[in-house]
């Protein structure tokens with residue numbers, strides 16, 4: 597091993613550390629939930645969890661666990677193959693048909709993760725004659741997926757409809773054959789909902805397709821959890837929905853693209869992360885399917901989630917913190933400085949509240965924050981406990 601190379605890497609790591617940008621991973625000693633066990637030097641302790649994407653609290657739902665266990669008995673542990681070589685199981689098809697039905701699309705195709713779905717969706721559908729117009733706050737996996745396609749790339753400032761229109765005109769002037777607008781449904785760092793109705797109106801005017809990545813919405817936002825197309829009223833005008841089973845829908849893993857039949861059919865022929873990667877493990881597919889079934893019927897959990905978001909927002913603002921306005925269960929507490937965000941996260945950790953500081957490069961420099969996320973697995977007492985911990989830690993650090 598080259599010493600020069602290793603010391604080059606060590607220097608980079610030191611720079612990350614010196615800038616206060618080093619990410620440390622903590623270890624849980626039990627299941628994901630509203631209250632979790634966090635390992636530490638003095639042993640594991642309990643904490644109220646405000647940083648999982650476990651919006652409906654299905655990650656340790658007994659029925660999801662039971663479905664996964666019985667699928668393991670019936671279908672085994674692993675698939676040990678890609679689908680076009682060795683086939684999929686009936687489970688995988690059921691999962692695809694169920695998510696497609698839920699989102700009102702002809703069909704869906706399941707990937708190992710939404711990162712793979714986004715990585716694989718653009719390249720087969722569009723080529724150098726086409727244009728992709730992407731929101732500046734889109735998830736890293738969309739950015740990478742767009743880079744992997746040969747289409748011409750355009751970017752517009754987050755939810756800026758004037759810029760989007762300018763980019764559509766530019767793409768037209770450049771002679772684009774097909775144009776696709778790509779947007780997150782919920783921008784995960786800010787919790788903002790995309791202006792999908794306006795996006796779709798522009799798409800109509802300029803004859804563009806619309807793709808929405810609804811990872812932070814499918815299952816918990818919109819009527820019956822149909823996500824941001826339902827929430828915003830854009831509905832079926834959104835041509836392609838990508839999403840995950842790794843968040844609200846059980847939090848296991850797996851991603852999907854739901855769309856019109858020819859789109860899904862072509863992705864099955866050409867999407868590289870689908871063709872050259874293993875199928876979801878049977879227990880994971882069965883757990884996701886059960887989680888979807890539960891989520892569709894879970895109006896009670898969606899109502900609780902929303903009530904928590906309202907209560908936490910009000911409490912934290914009253915305590916003197918600056919939060920971004922919004923209507924989703926993502927509530928970013930803005931701190932500015934990366935070190936301050938880390939210090940507050942540490943102080944909250946000591947008080948039994950599990951949060952994560954977000955800073956560059958995940959969010960822009962100077963916009964460090966603690967992104968809190970509500971969950972139906974939390975109780976009202978948990979929310980109040982978390983608000984008082986924020987107030988106490990904020991005072992001790994001179995933030996409020």
Ligand SMILES: *Cc1c(COP(=O)(O)O)cnc(C)c1O
Nearest residue numbers: 709710711735784811840842851
């Ligand atoms: C979480 C997330 C992904 C990645 O999903 P995985 O299934 O975990 O790979 C993609 N896009 C967005 C917007 C996300 O929030």
